[in-house]
Each structure stands twice: as C-alpha cells, then as structure tokens.
Amino acid sequence: xxxxxxGRWIRSRRLLSFVKSPEFRAEKxxxxxxxxxxxxxSKSMNEESNDLSNQKEATTESEDFRVYQIEGLKKxxxxxxxxxxxxRAPPPRYHSMPIDQDWTNxxxxxxxxxxxxxxxxxxxxxxxxSSENESVIPSKYANLELMKGPNFLHLTPxxxxxxxxxxxxxxTKWPEGLQTEEDCHKHFPLESITADYVFAGPTLTDxxxxxxxxxxxxxxxxxxxxxxxxxxxxxxxxxxxxxDEVTFESDRCPLKSQNLExxxxxxxxxxxxxWKIEEWEQRKxxxxxxxxxxxxxxxxxxxxxxxxTIKEIDNASGNETSKLKYLPEDVQDSSSxxxxxxxxxxxxxxxxxxxxxxxxxxxxxxxxxxxxLLNLKxxx
Amino acid sequence: xxxxxxxxxxxxxxRAGLALRKSVFPLENGSQACACLSVxxxxxxxxxxxxxxxxxxxxxKHTLDHTGLYYEIPEDEMTILKTGIPSGHLRLMKSFNxxxxxxxxxxxxxxxxxxxxxxxxxxxxxVLYGRRGSGKTITMHHTMQCCHRNGWIIVHVPWxxxxxxxWFKEVAASTFKPGRYDLPADSAEWLTQFRxxxxxxxxxxKTTSEYIxxxxxKAEIGTSFEEIINFGLTRLxxxxxxxxxxxxxxxxxxxxxxxxxLVAIDSVNAFYVQWNKxxxxxxxxxxxxxxxxxxxxxxxxxxxxxxxxxxxxxCAVSEEANDETKRESYTPIYLLGQEGxxxxxxxxxxxVPEYSEKEALSNINYFIDRxxxxxxxxxxxxxxxxxxxxxxxxxxxxxxxxxxL
Numbered sequence: 001x002x003x004x005x006x007g008r009w010i011r012s013r014r015l016l017s018f019v020k021s022p023e024f025r026a027e028k029x030x031x032x033x034x035x036x037x038x039x040x041x042s043k044s045m046n047e048e049s050n051d052l053s054n055q056k057e058a059t060t061e062s063e064d065f066r067v068y069q070i071e072g073l074k075k076x077x078x079x080x081x082x083x084x085x086x087x088r089a090p091p092p093r094y095h096s097m098p099i100d101q102d103w104t105n106x107x108x109x110x111x112x113x114x115x116x117x118x119x120x121x122x123x124x125x126x127x128x129x130s131s132e133n134e135s136v137i138p139s140k141y142a143n144l145e146l147m148k149g150p151n152f153l154h155l156t157p158x159x160x161x162x163x164x165x166x167x168x169x170x171x172t173k174w175p176e177g178l179q180t181e182e183d184c185h186k187h188f189p190l191e192s193i194t195a196d197y198v199f200a201g202p203t204l205t206d207x208x209x210x211x212x213x214x215x216x217x218x219x220x221x222x223x224x225x226x227x228x229x230x231x232x233x234x235x236x237x238x239x240x241x242x243x244d245e246v247t248f249e250s251d252r253c254p255l256k257s258q259n260l261e262x263x264x265x266x267x268x269x270x271x272x273x274x275w276k277i278e279e280w281e282q283r284k285x286x287x288x289x290x291x292x293x294x295x296x297x298x299x300x301x302x303x304x305x306x307x308x309t310i311k312e313i314d315n316a317s318g319n320e321t322s323k324l325k326y327l328p329e330d331v332q333d334s335s336s337x338x339x340x341x342x343x344x345x346x347x348x349x350x351x352x353x354x355x356x357x358x359x360x361x362x363x364x365x366x367x368x369x370x371x372x373l374l375n376l377k378x379x380x
Numbered sequence: 381x382x383x384x385x386x387x388x389x390x391x392x393x394x395r396a397g398l399a400l401r402k403s404v405f406p407l408e409n410g411s412q413a414c415a416c417l418s419v420x421x422x423x424x425x426x427x428x429x430x431x432x433x434x435x436x437x438x439x440x441k442h443t444l445d446h447t448g449l450y451y452e453i454p455e456d457e458m459t460i461l462k463t464g465i466p467s468g469h470l471r472l473m474k475s476f477n478x479x480x481x482x483x484x485x486x487x488x489x490x491x492x493x494x495x496x497x498x499x500x501x502x503x504x505x506x507v508l509y510g511r512r513g514s515g516k517t518i519t520m521h522h523t524m525q526c527c528h529r530n531g532w533i534i535v536h537v538p539w540x541x542x543x544x545x546x547w548f549k550e551v552a553a554s555t556f557k558p559g560r561y562d563l564p565a566d567s568a569e570w571l572t573q574f575r576x577x578x579x580x581x582x583x584x585x586k587t588t589s590e591y592i593x594x595x596x597x598k599a600e601i602g603t604s605f606e607e608i609i610n611f612g613l614t615r616l617x618x619x620x621x622x623x624x625x626x627x628x629x630x631x632x633x634x635x636x637x638x639x640x641x642l643v644a645i646d647s648v649n650a651f652y653v654q655w656n657k658x659x660x661x662x663x664x665x666x667x668x669x670x671x672x673x674x675x676x677x678x679x680x681x682x683x684x685x686x687x688x689x690x691x692x693x694x695c696a697v698s699e700e701a702n703d704e705t706k707r708e709s710y711t712p713i714y715l716l717g718q719e720g721x722x723x724x725x726x727x728x729x730x731x732v733p734e735y736s737e738k739e740a741l742s743n744i745n746y747f748i749d750r751x752x753x754x755x756x757x758x759x760x761x762x763x764x765x766x767x768x769x770x771x772x773x774x775x776x777x778x779x780x781x782x783x784x785l
Contacts, residue, residue: 298722298725299722299725302686302722302725303725303726306502306686309502309686310501313500313501313502313689317500322500322501353713354713358713358714363712363731366729367728367729367730369726370727371728373726374726375498376497376728377493377496378489378492378496379492379496380488380492
C-alpha cells in the first residue's frame with residue numbers, strides 16, 4: 001500500500017515536470033490555436049479565447065507550476081441543488097394523518113403493504129447477527145418482507161360494516177322457526193354448497209362456478225344395520241365417521257345445475273344400492289367384518305367347549321363347593337349357555353375390548369368377566 | 381480404604397480431645413465384622429427397624445401389608461429362580477451380597493388366584509402386562525417362588541423371544557415330524573434348567589408310553605424323567621423331542637398323580653407374532669421360519685391350551701418380543717395379535733404398574749442402605765423426589781439412574 005502511493009507520487013512528479021518543460025507548453029499553445037480556428041465563425045469568441053490563452057500563459061509564467069487539483073478532494077459546490085430539492089419525495093403520509101380519521105378511506109381495497117400510509121410502527125424480517133442492522137429487526141420503511149405477505153388492512157370491522165351496509169338492501173328477512181342450528185338441520189337436512197364468481201373481465205364465466213357439493217348426516221337416512229354398513233363401504237372416504245357426515249362433490253358436468261343434479265342422483269343411487277343384498281354378500285368372512293362379533297368368532301367356540309369340559313369334570317367329581325355353580329344341567333344346548341348372564345357379560349366384555357380398543361376400563365371389565373366365567377378369586 | 385478411615389477418624393478425635401478408645405471402638409468392631417471389600421456387603425444389624433424390609437421371607441405369607449417391602453430369598457432358592465431374572469438385576473443382587481425382591485401388589489394378586497384355583501378344572505391362564513421395565517418378570521419370579529414352596533413343578537420359559545431369533549443359531553430338521561424344526565442347543569439348555577428348577581420333584585415321575593428315537597434306541601414305558609433328560613442332553617439331536625415328551629407326560633400325569641404344574645412363560649407373544657425378517661430363524665434353505673414351525677414353541681403352545689388340568693399358566697407379554705414396528709402399545713391383545721388372543725382367551729389380564737410413591741421410596745432407601753446411592757444429594761428428600769421424577773417411578777429406569785450416583 002505504502003509503496004504504491006509512493007509510486008503514484010513519483011509518477012505525478014514526473015508528470016508535473018513534463019508540464020513544466022517547454023515542449024509541452026508549445027504543444028499546448030498549438031492546440032489552443034487549433035481550437036481557435038474551429039471557432040473562427042464567431043469573431044468575439046475567437047478574441048475571447050485568445051485572451052484566455054494569453055492569460056493562462058501569463059499565470060504559468062508568474063507562478064512556479066500549477067497545482068494539480070485532485071478530483072473529489074474538495075467538495076465542489078453543487079450547481080443543481082435547487083433542481084434536486086424539487087425531485088425529493090414528500091414526507092410520508094402517516095405524519096399528517098389525524099387520529100380520528102376514517103381508515104376505510106385510507107385503505108379502501110386490498111393492496112400491497114405501503115409503508116408511508118401505515119400510521120403505526122411495525123417491523124419484520126430476520127437479522128442474522130449483531131453486526132447486521134445493529135441486530136434490530138428492519139422497520140417498515142422499504143421493507144420487502146412486509147410487502148410479500150398478504151395483509152388484511154382492507155378488512156377491518158369498519159370495512160365489513162360498510163360492505164354489509166352496502167349489500168343490506170339485497171337481503172331478505174331470516175325465516176321464522178330457524179333460529180338455532182338444530183332447527184335448520186331438522187327442516188333442511190340436505191346442505192348444498194355452490195359458489196359464484198363475479199369479476200370484471202372480458203368474460204363472466206368461471207370454471208370454478210360449475211362445482212356442486214351436497215352434505216348430509218348419515219343418521220338422517222333411513223337405513224338398517226346391513227344397509228348402513230354397505231352405504232359406508234360404498235361411499236368410502238366421502239363418509240366422515242367423526243361427524244357422521246357424507247359429502248358428495250362433482251365438477252364433471254359443464255354446468256352447475258347439471259352437477260347438482262348429478263350429486264343428488266348419486267345419493268339416490270347409493271341409498272337404494274345399499275338396501276340390496278347381493279348373492280355374494282353371503283360369502284362374507286371374518287376378516288371382512290366391519291367389527292368384532294363374538295358369536296361368530298373363535299372366542300365363543302373356545303368358551304363353549306371350555307364350559308363343556310368343566311361341566312364334565314364337575315359331574316364326575318362329587319365335590320360340590322368347587323363346582324362352577326351357574327352352569328345349567330345340560331350344556332350341550334349352546335343357546336341355553338349363551339343366555340346365561342355370566343356368558344353375556346363375558347361376551348360384551350370381549351366385544352368392547354376388541355371394538356373399543358384396550359384401555360383401563362375395557363381390560364378391567366374383561367378381567368372381571370373372566371373371573372366370573374371361570375370362578376377365579378383372589379384375596380387381594 | 382476400610383482401614384484408613386478409622387485411623388483418620390481416630391486422629392480427628394484425638395485432636396478434638398475426645399476419649400480415643402470410646403470413639404474408635406465401634407468403628408474397629410465394624411471393620412472386623414466386614415470381611416468383604418465392599419462396604420455394601422456389610423450386613424446391617426438393624427434390619428428389623430428399617431422401613432423398607434420385611435422379615436417375612438416366606439412369599440406365601442405375604443399380604444397387602446407387605447407391599448413395597450423387600451424380602452430376602454435364600455441362596456438355595458436363588459438357584460431355581462436366577463435363570464430367568466434379568467442379568468442387570470442379578471448383577472445388582474451380587475453387588476448387594478443378598479438377593480432381595482420387593483413384594484408388590486400384582487404378585488400378591490397372582491398368588492391369591494393360584495391359592496384359590498380349582499385344580500380339577502382346566503388350567504387357567506393369567507397374562508401379566510405392563511410397560512417396559514415395570515416388573516413383569518420379577519412378579520412372575522415372586523409367584524414362582526411361592527409355587528416352588530408349595531411343591532409345584534415349574535415349567536419355566538425365561539425369555540421366549542430367544543427361540544424365534546437366529547443369531548448364528550443351529551437349526552435342524554425335526555426328527556419327529558417333517559416340516560418342523562428343532563433348536564438342539566436351546567432345548568438342551570431348557571432341559572438343564574428344568575432339571576435344576578425341579579430338583580427333588582421328578583423322582584417319582586415315569587413315562588407312560590413308549591418313545592422310539594431311532595431303530596435301536598427307545599424309551600420304554602416307565603423310563604424316569606431323569607433318564608429322558610439325560611438322553612436329551614447326551615443326544616442333542618433328540619433334545620427337542622425330549623422336551624416334547626416331558627411336557628406331554630406332565631400334561632398326562634398331572635391329574636393322575638395329583639401334580640401341580642406351573643407353566644411360566646415370559647414374553648409369550650413371541651409364540652404368535654412373526655419376528656422381523658432380518659434376523660428371524662431361517663432353515664437350511666434360508667426360508668424364514670414361522671414361530672409355529674419351531675418344535676419347542678409348538679410343544680409349549682400345547683401347555684397353554686386348556687385341555688389339561690392340575691396346573692396354571694402364567695404368561696407375560698413384553699414389547700421387546702415383538703418386532704420394532706409392533707411396539708406401539710403394551711396391552712395384551714395388541715401384543716399377542718389375533719392368533720395369540722384366540723389361543724389364550726379367556727385369560728385374566730393382570731396389570732403390573734410402575735412404582736407407587738411408597739414403593740419408589742422404598743427402592744431408593746434400599747439403594748441408600750446398600751450404599752448404592754452414595755451421593756449426598758441423593759440421600760436428601762429433594763434428591764429422592766428428583767430421582768422419582770426423573771425415572772417416572774419406573775423400576776428399571778430408577779435402577780439405571782441410580783447406578784451412577
């Protein structure tokens with residue numbers, strides 16, 4: 001660095017000495033005379049330039065050498081100051097906003113975040129470390145992060161009130177007798193959802209407007225156990241077991257009314273189809289069952305055979321106290337065994353355990369049922 | 381170390397101007413009594429006063445009043461029990477120079493059921509379930525000790541998961557039935573364990589039918605169990621068949637001879653749930669074996685059936701026996717799967733909970749007594765509370781956390 005500046009200094013000295021030399025001076029004068037020739041059309045100019053060149057020569061002769069002016073070292077007085085002043089932006093609007101202004105007039109429609117019109121401080125952005133922006137999150141001024149996201153400054157309560165006021169005279173009175181949600185659901189079990197899209201453009205049609213959807217509760221349909229099960233299997237993921245709601249949706253036809261008709265047809269078709277019992281439905285196996293049914297599972301068979309063996313043993317042994325007392329004389333008749341309260345309790349316990357999942361309640365009830373079934377006792 | 385402490389104390393005492401002999405005397409006595417190097421090994425004399433011990437060493441006499449208290453198992457009974465106790469627990473017992481177990485509610489419940497069962501009825505099934513490390517195995521051992529004292533024959537499978545996993549394991553085609561596979565080493569191990577666990581109970585037992593091993597070798601009617609076991613141990617090829625013979629004879633003779641048979645199977649879900657493909661047992665053609673194809677498991681599944689009397693089946697289900705993808709819950713039906721549930725149903729599920737406040741405190745006090753917890757903070761009330769909180773009162777976690785205090 002130091003050597004560089006020294007070099008530069010030497011070069012400038014050389015240049016200066018060159019300026020000082022008589023050859024350079026000769027060249028300079030010849031050049032100025034040529035310039036004079038170019039401007040010969042105007043006499044006065046020519047004279048002036050001649051005067052200037054004479055003056056220059058006079059000054060160079062009077063001083064040792066000219067001082068080299070390093071560009072930018074001294075601040076040059078700006079000639080365009082007034083012009084620049086006129087180009088400056090006015091102060092941001094939020095400085096002159098009254099506190100009780102109507103915000104809906106300031107921000108009438110949805111638009112990008114505009115820092116100068118926001119009368120409150122807001123910061124957004126990420127500062128990586130303390131060296132960046134003095135670890136302060138950037139303010140709203142020229143903040144791109146604030147402009148990227150959507151804002152809801154056009155949807156304040158004041159805006160909504162104005163909108164409502166504007167469209168109120170299009171509305172009709174809310175019908176009597178539909179005050180609660182339950183009333184609405186009772187009188188109008190089928191809910192249809194469609195949407196219209198209005199916008200200014202060369203065409204008023206919108207593809208999305210043809211979509212139609214209906215929703216209803218499965219419990220509102222008249223279905224028996226088999227039909228309900230079949231209905232759920234037919235509609236698949238259109239049924240939500242948590243809310244007991246079925247949703248049919250269609251956008252396959254070009255018109256909204258056609259789609260609406262189609263979903264209503266779907267409902268009719270599925271409803272009547274679920275009431276039918278096909279021949280192949282008789283071949284339903286255990287793994288196809290919608291839920292655990294004790295009577296047709298292995299558990300019932302093992303239980304029955306176990307009770308039969310116990311009865312045989314009890315009959316053979318004379319000990320009265322250790323017998324399983326609740327068993328009837330004839331256990332060969334399975335229906336009589338299934339009617340016993342102990343068996344019934346055991347059956348419900350197993351079904352709950354498998355269908356509702358294992359938890360403290362179901363496991364405890366299963367344990368109690370088995371204790372009763374096999375006459376097991378503990379002191380604890 | 382032991383010698384230097386009294387010396388230091390002695391100098392301290394003399395500096396303080398105390399009567400030297402009086403203060404050092406009890407310490408010297410103590411160091412003489414302690415022949416072992418370990419400080420923990422020293423038997424404390426005030427057992428009766430400690431809040432976490434009971435002098436009732438007979439598990440049959442334990443009641444709910446004893447819950448949370450430790451009782452000592454005599455050395456001769458430890459030889460019967462120790463095959464199934466987890467190795468970490470055994471190491472602790474060795475370090476403490478005594479074999480103590482805690483009396484807990486599920487064990488009492490189980491013993492209560494076994495006390496009241498009608499032996500003439502088909503063997504009832506009990507399934508212990510609980511979170512990992514909550515003490516299912518120890519509960520089972522408590523019951524086993526009970527039954528041992530009552531003269532039951534113990535058929536114990538310490539860890540059924542071992543039989544479905546194949547790390548460099550010898551698998552041989554069954555000599556009895558094609559399509560089944562033997563585990564000669566595991567069968568021999570089980571035979572040795574069975575003999576050790578039932579010493580003195582097998583003399584009167586003789587086979588009731590003839591078993592032909594090969595053209596030249598056979599077991600006549602009336603061969604003693606000892607001979608069958610010896611044959612299995614000398615001819616490893618037939619060890620799995622010997623296990624089958626013993627189990628079959630036990631089932632057949634239990635009623636006639638008035639035997640009482642306790643079948644205790646730890647992690648029984650390994651019998652029903654497929655182990656993962658990577659290290660499941662494979663046959664000679666590298667085909668993965670189903671649990672039912674293994675002759676040992678096939679024979680033990682018969683013990684779980686209800687077609688025999690004069691016995692009881694105590695099983696434990698554990699998450700570790702299931703493949704890693706099937707460990708979401710610790711409840712019995714989830715772990716057993718459909719097949720396992722159908723095989724065991726109807727069973728009595730017995731929940732083995734984690735420690736209660738009292739039990740956890742008793743465990744920590746026991747560790748302090750055994751000098752297992754030496755950190756001063758660990759001995760304070762705050763420290764104990766922190767230990768309970770950090771371990772969530774899970775017995776296994778508590779022992780693990782205390783191992784470096």
